[in-house]
Amino acid sequence: MKRSIMWFRRDLRIGDHPALLAALAESDEIVPIFILDEKFFAQAGTKRLAYLANSLRELNRSLDDRLHIVQGKPIAVLKQMQELYGAQDVHISEEFEPLGRARDLEIEKAGITLIRTGSPYAVAPGRVRKPDGTNYRVYTPFYKAWVTHGWRGPVTAPKLINAVEPTKEHQEFPHWHLPEGALITPAGEHAALLRWKQWSKEHLRDYNEMRNVPSVDGTSRLSAALKFGEIHPRTLLATLGDSDGEVTYRKEIAWREFYADVLFNYPTTDKEYYAPRFAQMRYDEPGDLFERWKSGTTGFPFVDAAMRQLLKEGWMHNRARMVVASFLVKDLHLEWQLGERFFEQHLIDYDVASNAHGWQWTAGCGTDASPYYRVFNPIEQGRKFDPDGHYIKRYVPELAQLSGAEIHEPWKVIGGLDHGYPDPVVDHAKERIESLARLAEIKESPSS
DNA sequence: TTTTGAGTTGTTCGA
DNA sequence: GTCGAACAACTCAAA
Numbered sequence: 001m002k003r004s005i006m007w008f009r010r011d012l013r014i015g016d017h018p019a020l021l022a023a024l025a026e027s028d029e030i031v032p033i034f035i036l037d038e039k040f041f042a043q044a045g046t047k048r049l050a051y052l053a054n055s056l057r058e059l060n061r062s063l064d065d066r067l068h069i070v071q072g073k074p075i076a077v078l079k080q081m082q083e084l085y086g087a088q089d090v091h092i093s094e095e096f097e098p099l100g101r102a103r104d105l106e107i108e109k110a111g112i113t114l115i116r117t118g119s120p121y122a123v124a125p126g127r128v129r130k131p132d133g134t135n136y137r138v139y140t141p142f143y144k145a146w147v148t149h150g151w152r153g154p155v156t157a158p159k160l161i162n163a164v165e166p167t168k169e170h171q172e173f174p175h176w177h178l179p180e181g182a183l184i185t186p187a188g189e190h191a192a193l194l195r196w197k198q199w200s201k202e203h204l205r206d207y208n209e210m211r212n213v214p215s216v217d218g219t220s221r222l223s224a225a226l227k228f229g230e231i232h233p234r235t236l237l238a239t240l241g242d243s244d245g246e247v248t249y250r251k252e253i254a255w256r257e258f259y260a261d262v263l264f265n266y267p268t269t270d271k272e273y274y275a276p277r278f279a280q281m282r283y284d285e286p287g288d289l290f291e292r293w294k295s296g297t298t299g300f301p302f303v304d305a306a307m308r309q310l311l312k313e314g315w316m317h318n319r320a321r322m323v324v325a326s327f328l329v330k331d332l333h334l335e336w337q338l339g340e341r342f343f344e345q346h347l348i349d350y351d352v353a354s355n356a357h358g359w360q361w362t363a364g365c366g367t368d369a370s371p372y373y374r375v376f377n378p379i380e381q382g383r384k385f386d387p388d389g390h391y392i393k394r395y396v397p398e399l400a401q402l403s404g405a406e407i408h409e410p411w412k413v414i415g416g417l418d419h420g421y422p423d424p425v426v427d428h429a430k431e432r433i434e435s436l437a438r439l440a441e442i443k444e445s446p447s448s
Numbered sequence: 449t450t451t452t453g454a455g456t457t458g459t460t461c462g463a
Numbered sequence: 464g465t466c467g468a469a470c471a472a473c474t475c476a477a478a
């Protein structure tokens with residue numbers, strides 16, 4: 001009777017799961033476990049934790065109530081479980097971001113054998129290389145090479161999972177409660193597959209156009225499912241054809257893989273500037289304006305709607321993420337890491353590579369050599385992508401009475417507002433110029 | 449080694 | 464209201 005441990009981390013599903021198949025193939029019984037390691041949840045807010053708890057319940061259901069939930073440090077927990085069940089091998093899906101990688105290496109140093117099968121990506125970080133063997137630093141050539149490299153098709157779910165029943169103390173799920181008024185999406189593999197099926201049938205064809213409109217169901221909203229591995233990108237890629245919408249969706253998956261690859265190759269860029277000269281730029285100290293940004297009370301309706309969506313749902317539309325990020329960096333002149341950390345606390349789908357490099361992209365210090373003139377206008381973005389103000393009204397009820405023409409600049413409304421909505425905290429035109437001036441200061445001086 | 453073409457997501461201004 | 468041009472310079476990838 002051979003037993004192996006199947007350690008679930010960011011692969012909370014049983015379908016299209018190569019590591020689970022490997023564990024089952026090599027043993028008569030598996031011990032499926034999830035480790036509650038405080039270190040990994042230190043920055044997570046209650047919305048993400050509540051989602052995780054839901055996801056674990058769903059995984060447990062798929063495993064016929066055989067998921068072992070164990071609190072503690074991975075090395076101690078794994079040794080304990082090996083001893084308890086006479087299991088040796090520990091099967092995992094490989095992780096690539098700095099914290100997860102370091103943890104796994106430490107575990108191996110402690111004498112525990114980790115068997116890696118698969119990863120959370122269609123193509124594992126580090127695999128897509130230029131002909132000279134170095135990594136890509138520009139998206140488009142990466143994308144072409146990534147497509148050429150290709151990926152495996154999905155694997156089928158196991159028919160039968162022979163798993164050891166957990167002891168009573170390992171059946172206790174964490175109790176993380178949502179804050180008042182919070183509203184999060186359903187978790188779990190089943191919900192993700194259903195969402196993909198329904199959304200893609202209805203909206204995928206128009207994805208390239210509608211994905212920028214935050215008031216409609218234009219995006220798949222599978223970011224949290226991808227982050228926790230409730231669905232694998234391979235599963236999505238396998239269904240994509242060549243319509244404009246499908247090609248655009250494939251490119252978005254490639255962005256996720258590109259940023260994972262970039263962080264893998266530059267492992268300090270989760271916190272540090274990818275382009276170091278930006279560390280020399282003049283920034284303001286976070287104060288009251290930062291608080292206004294965080295609470296969604298900047299007086300810029302589109303920005304405030306987006307921040308309030310984040311606080312309420314633990315999710316923000318991608319277009320809105322760019323706009324609020326640009327506002328923090330270019331209108332308030334604060335460092336991107338401040339916003340990145342706030343997102344880390346509040347986003348359910350928080351992924352270190354996508355988040356850090358998304359922020360760096362907006363700040364202009366990332367892999368995309370941002371043209372100096374690319375400063376988002378928070379008013380124009382609202383007019384362009386939320387012309388009738390549907391998105392704003394959903395999250396900023398103070399402005400519900402205004403027309404689409406008025407809502408993006410409520411301070412211009414004749415007679416003023418009397419709903420307690422704040423005046424704009426800055427003059428965008430002025431701050432745009434200020435931002436460009438600070439950028440000019442860090443231009444590389446001619447070498448001589 | 450050198451050269452060439454290209455680079456997610458924007459805004460403003462003037463015709 | 465719509466449209467095209469201008470807005471820098473630099474780094475990267477590939478020929």
